[in-house]
Amino acid sequence: MKYILLVHHPKDSFDAPKNPAEVAAGRAYGEALRAAGVFVAGAGLVSPQNATSVSVREGKRHVQDGPYAETKEFLAGFVIIDVPDLDAALEWAARNPSASHTPVEVRPLAGSYFATGIIK
C-alpha cells in the first residue's frame, strides 16, 4: 500500500536558517528509505509566503497570493512510501527526523485517476 507522510511546521520555521544537523538527518532518512526500497516520491516545500492559490469559479480563473488556508502550521514536506501495511508506515513516520518535534500525519493514498506517472 502507498502512504503519504505529511510534515507540518510553524510558519516562522520556514525562514529560519537550516540547521546542519537537521539537514544531515533528513539526508540520512532519505537514504534509509531508498535503501529499504520503499521510497516512491518526496520533497520539502518552500515557505507558504511563496505559495500562490488558483481557483476557477464560473469559468474564470482566480489567482491569489498565499496558501489555501491561513493557519499556524503549514505543510513543509512530504514523502510517499510503498509498504505492506499501516504498522510499517507508522514505523517510517516515527523515523522521520521531524517526528521528534511535530506529529507526522500518515494517510493512505487513494487510487488516483490521473497520477499515472511515478505514483501509480
Next chain:
Amino acid sequence: MGESSAFAAVEAVARNSYGRLVAYLAARSGDVAGAEDALSDAFGTALQHWPVNGVPQKPEAWLLHAARNRLIDSARRAQVRKKYETVLQLAGEADDVATMNDVFPDERLKLLFVCSHPAIDIAARTPLMLQTVLGLDAACIASAFLVSPAAMEQRLVRAKNKIREAGIPFHVPELPEWAERLSFVLDAIYAAYTTGWENVVDDGSTHHALAGDAVAIARTLVQLVPNEPEVHGLLALMLHCEARSEARHNCAGEFVPLDRQDTTLWSRSLIDEAERNLRIASGLNRMGRYQIEAAIQSIHAHRAMSGVIDWPEIVLLYEGLVRITPTIGVQVGRAVALAESGDILAGFAALDEISADRAGNYQPWWAARGHLLQLLGRVGEASDAFERAASSTDDPALRTHLLARARP
C-alpha cells in the same frame, strides 16, 4: 435431522465460534466489515440448508466455505483487482480447511490487536472488540455505553472502514511494540468491564452481560498468551469483582459496600479461579498495574476466611500502584487505605492532594471525602460531601446508600 436440532446447531456455532470465524476471514482479507457480512450471509444459508440436508460434520468449515463464496461474489462485482487476489488466496485456504481434519487456525489474537490498535479511535476499541470477537449487536453495545444505537453503529462503521482503508495489519506485534500494544488490548477489555459497573442503570441486566463478556474475552486471551503476567492479572482482577456480584446488593436491593458484604454470598469458584491466575502471574515475575489491582482485591477476598482486612498491606500495594498509574481512582483508593490502616490524617491529606477541579463530579472522591470526614468527626462537612457524591452517580442503589450516609 429435526428442524429444531439444526437451529440449535446454528445457534451453538454462532455462540462458540463467531469470533474465530470472523477473525479467520478478516485476517486474510484485511476487511472486518466484509468478513462479518459474508459470515452473516453464511449463517443465513445454513438456516435454510441444515434443517433439510442435516448438520454438516464440520459446521465451522461449512460456514467458512459459504462465506468465502460470498466474498468471491462481492469481490467479482466490485472488480477491485487487488481485493480479488487476496480473496482468491483466501478461497484456496478455506477449501483446505474444509477438507482437512484439522481445526482452522485461531486468529482471534490478531483480531484483538487490530480492535485495540492505536490508530483506532479509543472510544471505538471496546465496542469493536465486543462486536467482532463476541458477535454482540450494536444496539446492545450502545445501551451499555449509554449512547444511541445510531451513534454506536456509526462509530463501529467508521472504525471498520479505517481498518480496511488505512491498512491496519492483522498480525501479532513484536518487540519493542509488544508490551504497549498488549496493554491497549487489556485496557479495552477492562473498559468493557468497568463500563458495565459505572453505567448500571436498570438493576444490572446490561451490566452483567457486559461484565461476563469482558471476563470471557480475558479467559480467551489467557489461553492465547499464557505467559503474560498482566493478562492473568487482569483476569484475576475482574474475577474477584465478579465473585461479589451477588453480595453487592441486599435482598431489599440496597447497595452494600465491600467491607460490609456477606462473604458467604461470594462465589467460591470465581475467587479460586482469580487466586489461581494471580499465582501464575506472580510466578512469571513481572509486576504490573493489573496484578497489583488484583492483589488488592485478593486481600479483600481474604476477609471471607480471616474475618479481617489487612489494610497496611493494601496501603503498600497502593504505593506501588500510584507509581505506575497515578489515576484519580488509584489516588482515592490509596487515601482510603491510609485512613483505614489507622492514619486518618494522612489519608485526608492524600485526598486533598487531588484538586477539587480534578475531582469534579468523580463520585468516589466525594464518597471517600465524606467517609474520612466522618472518621474525623467533622459531621456537617461529611454530610455535604456525601450529598455531592450522591448527586454524581447514576446508580439508584448507590445514590440511596450515599444519601443515607449523609444523614447518619
